[in-house]
Amino acid sequence: MKKRMAxxxxxxxxxxxxxxxxxxxxxxxxxxEELFLKAFDNEWLxxxxxxxxxxxxxxxxxxxxxxxxxxxIFFPGGDIGCLSIHGTINDVAMSGAxxxxxxxxxxxxxxxxxxxxxxxxxxxxxxxxxxxVAIITGDTKVVEKGKADGVFITTTGIGMVPEGVxxxxxxxxxxxxxxxxxxxxxxxxxVLSKRENLTFETAILSDTAPLHELVAEMVACAPDIHCLxxxxxxxxxxxxxxxAHQSGVGMKINERSIPVKGEVASACELLGIDPLYxxxxxxxxxxxxxxxxxxxLSVMRDHPLARDAAVIGEVVEDEHCFVQMETAFGGMRVVDxxxxxxxxxxx
Numbered sequence: 001m002k003k004r005m006a007x008x009x010x011x012x013x014x015x016x017x018x019x020x021x022x023x024x025x026x027x028x029x030x031x032x033e034e035l036f037l038k039a040f041d042n043e044w045l046x047x048x049x050x051x052x053x054x055x056x057x058x059x060x061x062x063x064x065x066x067x068x069x070x071x072x073i074f075f076p077g078g079d080i081g082c083l084s085i086h087g088t089i090n091d092v093a094m095s096g097a098x099x100x101x102x103x104x105x106x107x108x109x110x111x112x113x114x115x116x117x118x119x120x121x122x123x124x125x126x127x128x129x130x131x132x133v134a135i136i137t138g139d140t141k142v143v144e145k146g147k148a149d150g151v152f153i154t155t156t157g158i159g160m161v162p163e164g165v166x167x168x169x170x171x172x173x174x175x176x177x178x179x180x181x182x183x184x185x186x187x188x189x190x191v192l193s194k195r196e197n198l199t200f201e202t203a204i205l206s207d208t209a210p211l212h213e214l215v216a217e218m219v220a221c222a223p224d225i226h227c228l229x230x231x232x233x234x235x236x237x238x239x240x241x242x243x244a245h246q247s248g249v250g251m252k253i254n255e256r257s258i259p260v261k262g263e264v265a266s267a268c269e270l271l272g273i274d275p276l277y278x279x280x281x282x283x284x285x286x287x288x289x290x291x292x293x294x295x296x297l298s299v300m301r302d303h304p305l306a307r308d309a310a311v312i313g314e315v316v317e318d319e320h321c322f323v324q325m326e327t328a329f330g331g332m333r334v335v336d337x338x339x340x341x342x343x344x345x346x347x
Contacts, residue, residue, distance in 0.1 A: 222296045224292065
C-alpha cells in the first residue's frame with residue numbers, strides 16, 4: 001500500500017478560498033473535512049456520501065429550500081449563517097411541520113477568508129443545534145474572484161406535519177382574524193443600518209430566529225389555524241397580499257394595532273421606507289377563525305419570541321382581493337404589493 005502524502009492542515013486564520021477548493025479533489029475534501037464536517041458533525045454527514053438517508057415515521061412530509069445572498073454577511077443580531085438555518089426552518093414550520101433535517105450548499109468566491117467561512121459555519125452549526133435539527137448533507141462550489149460576493153448559501157429542509165393539521169395560504173375565510181407575532185421591520189433595518197453605516201441612539205438588531213417551537217405551541221392550542229406565513233422579503237404588506245390572492249378574499253388591518261419599534265419607525269421615516277414592506281426573519285403572520293383568536297394570542301404572548309403579538313385585523317369578502325388599512329389618522333388606504341426592491345440583498 002502506498003503511503004498517503006501528508007497534507008498541510010488548513011490555515012483557518014490566514015487562509016483564503018482558492019479555486020481548487022471547488023474542484024472536487026483533495027482540496028475540496030480537506031475543506032469539507034476540516035471546516036464543514038468539524039462544524040456540522042453528525043452520524044449522517046460523517047458518512048460523506050453524495051446524499052443522506054434517514055428514517056421517518058409515516059405521515060405527511062414537507063420540504064422547503066431557500067437561497068441566502070444577504071449583504072453584508074455579518075449584521076447586527078446575526079449573519080448569513082444563522083439566517084440560512086432560521087429561514088429554512090421557518091419555511092418548513094409555516095406548514096405546522098416539525099423540522100427534521102437540513103442540507104446546505106455553498107457558493108464561495110475565490111479569495112474569501114477561511115476564518116470568515118469558519119465563523120459562518122459555526123453560526124450555522126450552533127443555530128441548527130439549538131433548533132434541534134441536523135445538517136446532514138451539502139455541496140460546495142467555488143467561483144472566480146469577482147463572480148460572486150463572498151459567499152452564497154442555499155439550504156433545504158424537510159419536516160413532518162402532525163396528523164390533522166392543514167395549514168395553507170388558500171384557507172383564509174371572511175371573518176377570520178389576522179395576528180402577527182411581534183414587531184415589524186427589525187431585520188431589514190438592522191441589515192440596512194450596517195450596510196449604510198447608519199447609527200441610531202438605540203441598537204437595532206435583526207430578529208432572525210427559528211419559529212418552529214412557537215408554531216408547535218400555537219398548533220397545540222388551535223389545531224385549525226388556517227394560514228401561517230413568515231413575512232420576509234416584501235414584509236407584512238406583501239405577505240398579506242399573497243394570502244389574500246391565494247384565498248380569494250380581502251383583508252382589513254388597523255395601523256395602530258401593528259407593532260413597530262419606535263427606533264425602527266424613526267429609521268424608516270428618515271429613509272423614506274414604509275415598515276410594512278421591510279423584511280422580518282423571526283416573525284410570523286397567523287390567520288385563524290374568530291373563536292380561536294383570543295386563546296391563540298394568549299399562547300403566543302407567553303412565548304419569548306412573541307411577547308408583542310397582536311391581532312391586527314380581519315379577513316373580509318372582496319372579489320378584488322384588496323388589503324386595506326385604517327390609518328392612524330382614521331382614513332383608509334390600500335396596502336398594495338411591493339413595487340420594486342427598496343432594500344436589496346436583505347436575506
